[in-house]
Amino acid sequence: MKRERELAKTIIKQVQDSTQELDQEVEEVIRLGKFSEWGNRHMKVRMRSQVAVEEIMTRKGKLAGDTERKDIWIKRDMNLEEREKEKVLRNEAKEKNEKRTEMEKKNFNWRVLDMRLKKWYLWKKEETRN
Template sequence: MQELDQEVKEMFRLGMGRFSEGGKRPMKVRMRSQVAVEEIMIRKGKLANDTEFQDIWIRDMNWKRGKRRKCEEMKLRKKNKKRQKSEKKIFYWRVLDMRQKEWCLQEEEVMEEARN
């Protein structure tokens, strides 16, 4: 993380109002390079596993990336609909790190679907 600290261009709190102890307001952080943003987006999943950081949400606000992601998601919806019945019990397609990934269902989900 030390090297990513050097990539911060500017950082500020969003929203109106005064500072209040224990208050929560979103922050906007601008990075110097897209490479740093992509590295953070790859690592952000690790925060969910750490109880200390469960309240932290990270979102890439880059408009072009969001538009490209929506386009990829629309393609994958069509691809998911074309799966055969047996494939639907095993996996589905989703966008992860701006790439199409095959997402395997957990064993519990597979067993439950197999019963139905």
């Protein structure tokens, strides 16, 4: 469990700003699911304070640019009812994405963010002309 704790602290250090020490707020790290030689399992990280949790959740977007850890993401813990609601929303997003026109596919897709269905606009790099 020491390795998991260190990994959690490393990820938290990456999202905190330079004046914070949120990695010191880690209280407990638990691996979820059955062990498998080939797969990774989710980790549940319990923090000492709600303030630390909220800070981490607001800064979790900093992980998006990390190509080394692109398979790591941070989500809040949800109860069964919340997980079911999110599943319904994900299915609805999938259906809406399948019904988009070709033009719409270039501009946006549907995603579930903060327990709501939202349009996610796609950014395109414009070519610079000389």
